Amino acid sequence: MSPILFYGVPEGCSFGSIVALEWSGVPYRLCRVEMPEAVSGADYARINTVGETPSLLLEDGRTISESMAILHHIGARAIGNGLGFAQGSADFDRLNQMLAFLNTSFFKAFGPLWYAFEHPLAPEEKQALMAYGIAGVEKAHHTLERLLGGREWLFGKGPSLADAYFVGIARWNDFHKVVDRRQFPGLDRLYERMQQEAAVRFAHAIEHRLEAKSSGGFRGEVDLAEALGLLKQAA
Structure with a gap:
């Protein structure tokens, strides 16, 4: 299972995590979370009890919330291409x-x-x-x-x-x-x-449901119900 980023629309700060994932080259999927309806609902609370985006569901079933934590996690996976750095450096x-x-x-x-x-x-x-x-x-x-x-x-x-x-x-x-x-x-x-960055144009297209061309490791979108099923399987 590729990691799944839960991104909020409209205008979510999760936009930056989409851009970072594109730059990282790490395989990932996306799950759209409508705000304020779905993000404050009981289903999404299973992903993020705070009721905010972004959240990142990892391959082992763990979830990470908060933009800084997610961005550093992405950076740690992409140290080899200069996106992240060793902690303490x-x-x-x-x-x-x-x-x-x-x-x-x-x-x-x-x-x-x-x-x-x-x-x-x-x-x-x-x-x-x-x-x-x-x-x-x-x-x-x-x-x-x-x-x-x-x-x-x-x-x-x-x-x-x-x-x-x-x-x-x-x-x-x-x-x-x-x-x-x-x-x-x-x-x-x-x-x-x-x-002008391809990753930024991709993130805009994703948010507005336009044709989106990935230059990174995007593996498609899943809906919230499917993502919750994957969470249950991982548990």
Whole structure:
């Protein structure tokens, strides 16, 4: 059995894990999880008790949740091609630091905007929440621009797990129409460069159910019922 990545739509941060799997060359399958309906349902709770995506079902029946854990697992399988690094090495620590910023400050900045979008609120409450969210997103972009430091990629001399995770979150800015990314020239160039990556085009096509051409180890999609059956067999 190939690992199965459970990815959330629409606009799930699991997008970055799809990109990373494509880059890794590791054989894998995908399972689509509609948000907020299926992701909060009893069936998916058997995969992830927190009710969030992504999750990764491994060949031995174990499941991994949380983007950072999944990305590091993928990286560990792809150390030979430079996608991951040995734990304790300087490269691992620097990559982990960048992923941690993306997973905390950059990700959480959009939280108030998603809450305002998904929940009925009084006009004044929504306005206050939106203002708070916009300020946070602007600050996170300024910080990440400094961390990029004029380089082409967030880490190293080529695309990394950090860039994969970045592109899945950065697109939320386009959804919520918060900042003009051109104010942050380094991030703007990085975002546009990532759109040309075959793995990113593949992930977009998968999410929108368009014809998707894999350049990695994609072995097809399974539905949630089939994935749960495989989980039971592995147990």
